[in-house]
Amino acid sequence: MEPDPKAFSPGSTRAGINRIRFLLESLVDLDLSLKSLARDPYYQALDIKVKDYASSAGIEVFSPVSHTLFNPEDIIQKNGGKPPLSYQSFVKVAGQPSWASSPISTTISSLPCVGEIGSCEISKVPTVEELGYEDVEQYEWTPFRGGESEALKRLRESINNKEWVANFEKPKGDPSAIVKPATTVLSPYLKFGCLSSRYFYQCLQDVYKNVRKHTSPPVSLVGQLLWRDFFYTVAFGTPNFDQMRGNRICKQIPWNDDNELLAAWREARTGYPWIDAIMVQLRKWGWMHHLARHCVACFLTRGDLFVHWEKGRDVFERLLIDSDWAINNGNWLWLSCSSFFYQYNRIYSPLSFGKKYDPNGNYIRHFLPVLKDMPKEYIYEPWTAPLSVQTKAKCIIGRDYPKPDGAVKKRIEDVMPIATGHEREELEAELQGKDVLEINHPVGPFGTKEAPAVVKSYYDKRIVGCPGGEGEDEHDVVWFWLEKGKPHECPVCSQYFVLEVVGPGGPPDGHGDDEDHH
């Protein structure tokens, strides 16, 4: 926890200063709670003593798993020795937690005597200043305070609003909401053990029992806790989960190694205000809404910069106050389309995604004050503002705030070097701002035999991925060749597809037989 002057942000070698402080606050709070029981804690010494005593008496020691809803080992065993690789299959295998019907005890009346602790010294929790961070004042601190008391207060605030809990639908939240975030902000408390995920789960079940109807996984709040357990289980059962090499569930992709692009992203100078504002929130708050995390992770990897997901993961790991090994790696694998999710052409636009929620750009103005006077017409694309407007807003693009072109490459090689054939042409068109074929959006919400989903194609056949429908019909993407005149029915969800050729036709590779022969 000692300061590392070589790190790119204030903090130790691995943890940013915000997470260090959050941990210290949590420890102080724990200390106070335990002191109120009139006993000094020394858990490690106590644990070892109990274990030693038990083993010498021939008693087996059982250390229960309680950080997660389920024991990852049990799930893997139930699934035939391998972790389930989709959320749906995880939920199916997991079922209900065995402890769910018995209420979790939340009060401790007394602690056993610690007894002799030998030469161990019990000292109070140090402050950040005592750890060597004297100049802490100059940094903006996260608004979230560490500790169990704060965790329980936040939890109560959320669950007291029964309607909000009952209607919670993750993808519908507003990622730009900062006065009152759209989700619980309990992740840092779960990470540090200030809040039990099992207690959280039971509180949610209590709310569900008392309302007429409520949302369900994957979008409900219980669904969010199941995502957490899903990633813990896969991480636990996958060797080299935190890297591309040697990770059997990770696609091997030739990411680029451009440290300049990485630095522009990390330091909030890509020139895209929506992306940069999120990166400032990461640095200052150590927490961002889930969809905001999606946007910047997609942008760094498959969306724009094509930088290795492991590099982005490292930045998150350092700066997030909720940084969690299994969840962070799992989500980076997901967002970079390296595992779990493979629709790399579903990209979060750095221009229009944020605008949907926050047309006035208040979120950007808050985290990037240099743009606070930019008229709303230009706030998401300030480089398009006429010079007179930039002058009036006291923000000249290229001088006071970067132009995107400097940091963000636009050639197809930089975006998706592995794309070939017609996929390459589609991507090229996309980079020029054209959605030539609308191929990514089959017509119709869910294809049936009577009203099939129409997929457009330049050529007589193309690869299509069926993601299933909403809710129960959702499934892992199933890839198949869709051919002209040959409708296809998805074997999993029975969605029906047909191909409409809107280009020159013929085979997709090589564009016609002539070119295939020399």
Ligand SMILES: Cc1cc2nc3c(=O)[nH]c(=O)nc-3n(C[C@H](O)[C@H](O)[C@H](O)COP(=O)(O)OP(=O)(O)OC[C@H]3O[C@@H](n4cnc5c(N)ncnc54)[C@H](O)[C@@H]3O)c2cc1C
């Ligand atoms: C690239 C990327 C990296 C991420 N890194 C982390 C991380 O290091 N630590 C972390 O806790 N979350 C991480 N997440 C997941 C998610 O964004 C956060 O858990 C969530 O935003 C925390 O806010 P909340 O507590 O208000 O969530 P709520 O929506 O209120 O959800 C309640 C709890 O469910 C769990 N949860 C919610 N979403 C997810 C998810 N997608 N995966 C796993 N568990 C989830 C969290 O424990 C969360 O506290 C990451 C997401 C992305 C896209």
